[in-house]
Amino acid sequence: MGKKTLGEKLFDGFNYVFLTLFAFSAVYPFINILSISFSTPAAANAYGLKFIPKEFTLEAYRAVFDNKVIWTGYYNTIIRTGVGTALNVLFTVLCAYPLSKRYLPNRNLYTSLIVFTMFFSGGLIPTYLLIKSLGLLDNRLVLILPGLIAAFSMIIVRNYFMSLPEEIEESAKIDGANDVRILFSIVLPVSLPIIATIALWYAVAHWNAWFDALLYISDPNKTVLQTVLYKIIIQGSPQFQQFETFDPSVQSVTPDIIKAATVMVATVPILCVYPFIQKYFVKGVMIGSLKG
Amino acid sequence: MYGIILAFKDYRFIDGILGSPWAGLQNFRDLMSGRDFPQAFKNTLIISSLKLLFGFPAPIILALLLNEIRHLMFKKVVQTLSYLPHFLSWVVLAGIFMEVFSPTRGIVNLVITSLGGKAIFFFGDPEWFRTLLVSTDVWKGVGWGSIIYLAALSSIDPTLYEAAIVDGANRWKQMLHITLPSLVPVVTIMFIFAVGGIINDDFDQVFNFYNPAVYSVADVLSTYTYRIGIADMQYGLATASGLFVNIIAFTLIVVTNSIVKRFSNYGIW
Numbered sequence: 001m002g003k004k005t006l007g008e009k010l011f012d013g014f015n016y017v018f019l020t021l022f023a024f025s026a027v028y029p030f031i032n033i034l035s036i037s038f039s040t041p042a043a044a045n046a047y048g049l050k051f052i053p054k055e056f057t058l059e060a061y062r063a064v065f066d067n068k069v070i071w072t073g074y075y076n077t078i079i080r081t082g083v084g085t086a087l088n089v090l091f092t093v094l095c096a097y098p099l100s101k102r103y104l105p106n107r108n109l110y111t112s113l114i115v116f117t118m119f120f121s122g123g124l125i126p127t128y129l130l131i132k133s134l135g136l137l138d139n140r141l142v143l144i145l146p147g148l149i150a151a152f153s154m155i156i157v158r159n160y161f162m163s164l165p166e167e168i169e170e171s172a173k174i175d176g177a178n179d180v181r182i183l184f185s186i187v188l189p190v191s192l193p194i195i196a197t198i199a200l201w202y203a204v205a206h207w208n209a210w211f212d213a214l215l216y217i218s219d220p221n222k223t224v225l226q227t228v229l230y231k232i233i234i235q236g237s238p239q240f241q242q243f244e245t246f247d248p249s250v251q252s253v254t255p256d257i258i259k260a261a262t263v264m265v266a267t268v269p270i271l272c273v274y275p276f277i278q279k280y281f282v283k284g285v286m287i288g289s290l291k292g
Numbered sequence: 293m294y295g296i297i298l299a300f301k302d303y304r305f306i307d308g309i310l311g312s313p314w315a316g317l318q319n320f321r322d323l324m325s326g327r328d329f330p331q332a333f334k335n336t337l338i339i340s341s342l343k344l345l346f347g348f349p350a351p352i353i354l355a356l357l358l359n360e361i362r363h364l365m366f367k368k369v370v371q372t373l374s375y376l377p378h379f380l381s382w383v384v385l386a387g388i389f390m391e392v393f394s395p396t397r398g399i400v401n402l403v404i405t406s407l408g409g410k411a412i413f414f415f416g417d418p419e420w421f422r423t424l425l426v427s428t429d430v431w432k433g434v435g436w437g438s439i440i441y442l443a444a445l446s447s448i449d450p451t452l453y454e455a456a457i458v459d460g461a462n463r464w465k466q467m468l469h470i471t472l473p474s475l476v477p478v479v480t481i482m483f484i485f486a487v488g489g490i491i492n493d494d495f496d497q498v499f500n501f502y503n504p505a506v507y508s509v510a511d512v513l514s515t516y517t518y519r520i521g522i523a524d525m526q527y528g529l530a531t532a533s534g535l536f537v538n539i540i541a542f543t544l545i546v547v548t549n550s551i552v553k554r555f556s557n558y559g560i561w
Contacts, residue, residue: 008462008463011360016361018357019358019366020370022354023373026373026377027376028392029389030376032391033388033391036391119488119542119545120542122296123296123530123537124517125298125517125530125531126298126531128522129298211496226381226384229383230383233390234383259387263387263388266384271376274376282375
């Protein structure tokens, strides 16, 4: 390659500056809220970049962790994410595998019907009435069953299965393996990358879900973390209002700082695992896009 | 999905779905003649169009800029950080943005006031609320959206560039004549999906961001459906509203797909 022209150098310079600013804007809000969650009310109320907490204090976290609702939410979210993801993956695979077989009668009809649901659904009220008449209101299963198979993930897994060479399965069949055996001992082990990808998709979706719990769950013992967050952050629910009755001059935390700490409590688990799992996500998007 | 017939019924609790009397198109007439539904429809179109206008090209531009970076470590760091917002719920992000855009202590207003402007109450000002929705939506999705374009960019045959360099094309010319044409298939498919989603406004985001002060500009079809359906229990009306949205979305995606197919060979079916 020859020497760079002036225009190219200018562009490169601009590009680096721009992308640095962009990356900064992607993380700054998190740093900001983290810093506020460790600050005293006076420091949090001051203008500033808020990179490092001034007047460091753990009061907000003490208040948050003293609250039983947060722990209930955490517990339910963890159960939901664990059980839900396992069932999601199992049923997605069980649905995708037969649909990947060319000799399945009416295969394209089934697939089209499933794809149709990606674009068309009954809507909020019919779904709500359905859940109600199934007797799933206030049942933990309601957080898992309606979204048991995501059409999009199913299609991606199906396409992946279809890309596997058929000869391996044929030879296994000759050796006397039945379909279940083939799926679990031969197909799944070679499909681990895609399985890991959809498992992560499902897990993040479960972790972040709040609307279904808001809609279908009224028992406070069954609520999930994001719904607790919704009630604290958006509705400003009275969970933490007791702090406002304090004399403001000696007040150690305000609702705003409590909110900041609550946000961090819900976000930190994702921030911790994120650097390790993001490459699987990326891989999944690519598999989906290239074969889709 | 059979619950859709609720849209054509005058729903009564004691009679159930099938037992309730038929209402014909009365629910739809009520929707159209009401004040809130047309407003929500208008808001949906405005907000979604703005999101399409800014949110669709943004990941492509980001991917092209990242693609020009030769410094691999830098590229990787920027990419990784840019995906981050995608993984968090709008509940969490609403909490975070209320701080960042706070009129009394947020960084955004700090910048505005230090440049001599007046602090803006983004979450409560109808004039600014849509800007807030659109910009935060683009911010959340741009990094994640760029992955698919970066994948397409990395699969371009490098010999094309070598040939172009021999022919004396500079980097601008290379981008114009090799990079962009290579992106056309994936851009087309993403565009069909984006247009199909134009009416499926982002319930999660608006529901967490809005408040009565900005209903006039922020109430979209899905939040409206939620309010009349779940809060006011007008099941027939809410179902009609939901069905209306679904039909438009479905029509949009079918029409866009066939138009795009006519002009190029790409489509999603």
